[in-house]
Amino acid sequence: MSDFSMVELIERKRDGDVLSADELRWIIEQDTADRIPDYQMSSLLMAIVLNGMTAAELGPWTEAMLHSGDVVHLDHVAAPKVDKHSTGGVGDKASIPLAPLVAACGVAVPMMSGRGLGHTGGTLDKLETIPGFRTALDPTEFVSIVERHGMVLAGQSETMVPADRRIYALRDASGTVPSIDLISSSIMSKKLAEGLDALVLDVKVGSGAFMKEAEQATVLAETMVRIGASHDTEVVALLTDMDQPLGRAVGNANEVVESIEVLRGNGPADLVEITLRLGEEMLLVGGVVADRAEARKRLELAIDSGAALDKFREVVAAQDGDPSVVDDTSLLPQADHRQELVAARNGFVTHLDALAVGVAAVRLGAGRRTKADVIDPAVGFELVAKRGDSVEVGDPLVRVAYTSEAQLNSAIDVLTSAWVIGDEAPGEIPLVLGEVR
Numbered sequence: 033m034s035d036f037s038m039v040e041l042i043e044r045k046r047d048g049d050v051l052s053a054d055e056l057r058w059i060i061e062q063d064t065a066d067r068i069p070d071y072q073m074s075s076l077l078m079a080i081v082l083n084g085m086t087a088a089e090l091g092p093w094t095e096a097m098l099h100s101g102d103v104v105h106l107d108h109v110a111a112p113k114v115d116k117h118s119t120g121g122v123g124d125k126a127s128i129p130l131a132p133l134v135a136a137c138g139v140a141v142p143m144m145s146g147r148g149l150g151h152t153g154g155t156l157d158k159l160e161t162i163p164g165f166r167t168a169l170d171p172t173e174f175v176s177i178v179e180r181h182g183m184v185l186a187g188q189s190e191t192m193v194p195a196d197r198r199i200y201a202l203r204d205a206s207g208t209v210p211s212i213d214l215i216s217s218s219i220m221s222k223k224l225a226e227g228l229d230a231l232v233l234d235v236k237v238g239s240g241a242f243m244k245e246a247e248q249a250t251v252l253a254e255t256m257v258r259i260g261a262s263h264d265t266e267v268v269a270l271l272t273d274m275d276q277p278l279g280r281a282v283g284n285a286n287e288v289v290e291s292i293e294v295l296r297g298n299g300p301a302d303l304v305e306i307t308l309r310l311g312e313e314m315l316l317v318g319g320v321v322a323d324r325a326e327a328r329k330r331l332e333l334a335i336d337s338g339a340a341l342d343k344f345r346e347v348v349a350a351q352d353g354d355p356s357v358v359d360d361t362s363l364l365p366q367a368d369h370r371q372e373l374v375a376a377r378n379g380f381v382t383h384l385d386a387l388a389v390g391v392a393a394v395r396l397g398a399g400r401r402t403k404a405d406v407i408d409p410a411v412g413f414e415l416v417a418k419r420g421d422s423v424e425v426g427d428p429l430v431r432v433a434y435t436s437e438a439q440l441n442s443a444i445d446v447l448t449s450a451w452v453i454g455d456e457a458p459g460e461i462p463l464v465l466g467e468v469r
């Protein structure tokens with residue numbers, strides 16, 4: 033392959049030029065081989081955020097990411113193979129209860145997730161709070177866990193989609209997340225490497241999402257549906273509300289606890305509903321149910337019977353995690369200190385800003401500000417009052433679990449503005465705002 037000058041490619045992208053397929057493939061190959069310094073790669077990513085990519089660029093870029101490592105084949109697994117991915121939100125732990133729930137209903141779920149990105153949390157960071165749990169699996173192990181347990185919860189690795197692993201970590205710490213091209217190539221390169229039959233996407237919309245408006249979110253969904261179609265993979269996208277965080281827990285270990293509550297039948301209503309709606313889509317595209325009503329019944333039965341919780345316990349053990357956590361969540365990391373923020377007036381919560389909560393969570397230590405940061409698994413928020421709740425002066429709005437005073441104070445600086453309390457109850461915002469197929 034030809035050799036190009038990275039600085040010239042950055043300058044051309046900065047100036048709005050279109051890069052060729054050879055040039056884009058070269059960038060991904062060189063970066064995966066660790067031959068491009070982070071400062072040049074971040075600079076290129078910023079040029080992509082600002083100037084976008086054409087469809088003729090996005091295709092080869094995504095393809096090169098997908099083939100940067102091994103691609104898994106699961107044709108020999110008889111069950112339909114369906115995965116789900118979210119474009120990123122605050123308190124969005126739906127993948128954790130969803131995968132075992134759907135696997136317990138006979139659909140194989142070979143799930144490859146990500147770490148925290150910007151102000152949003154990451155499934156891998158949450159799962160790794162379970163003592164011993166391994167998410168870095170090689171392709172042989174990935175396949176063997178799907179064969180034995182009908183699901184796996186893994187991440188990008190040196191051997192699977194390494195290009196996304198590197199670019200994802202850089203984007204997290206270089207302000208280069210909110211780009212339709214970078215989000216769709218990141219998600220679709222991972223998902224198409226999993227040997228899927230179909231994919232269900234949860235495209236988040238609102239203050240805590242990377243797409244603040246439904247129009248942009250629709251374009252993002254359409255872009256991913258198109259990439260799926262060009263790889264013979266059916267993709268269904270639900271557009272869902274991320275104006276306020278999902279559920280009551282925001283952090284890492286506490287989000288695993290809330291996910292387990294969903295599997296026990298005790299989860300918060302919004303998280304349960306999103307999980308069931310996405311689960312319905314997964315069973316429908318997997319072809320294991322005739323209609324939505326049957327899908328809902330199967331999913332509810334898998335929770336009521338304990339089958340979904342058993343599946344989660346089984347896969348935690350298969351990935352070297354401590355399965356007793358599933359029955360005793362006090363074994364998960366716990367922060368030493370607690371503080372409450374309380375309501376300053378009587379009224380209704382008219383707005384709970386997901387972005388402010390997400391930024392505060394990063395400041396508290398639940399996310400990273402540089403590539404080298406190590407997250408604190410134990411810190412986080414319990415959102416006591418959410419949109420529509422009535423509060424009186426002195427009622428708790430949020431309970432903060434923290435480790436360091438400095439991080440707590442920095443988090444509180446942004447957290448206090450997250451709640452707006454007014455005299456009138458706000459109107460309902462539907463959880464599911466639209467869909468793209």
Ligand code: URA
Nearest residue numbers: 119120146215218219
């Ligand atoms: N999830 C991903 O895997 N990548 C993104 O860029 C955003 C969400």
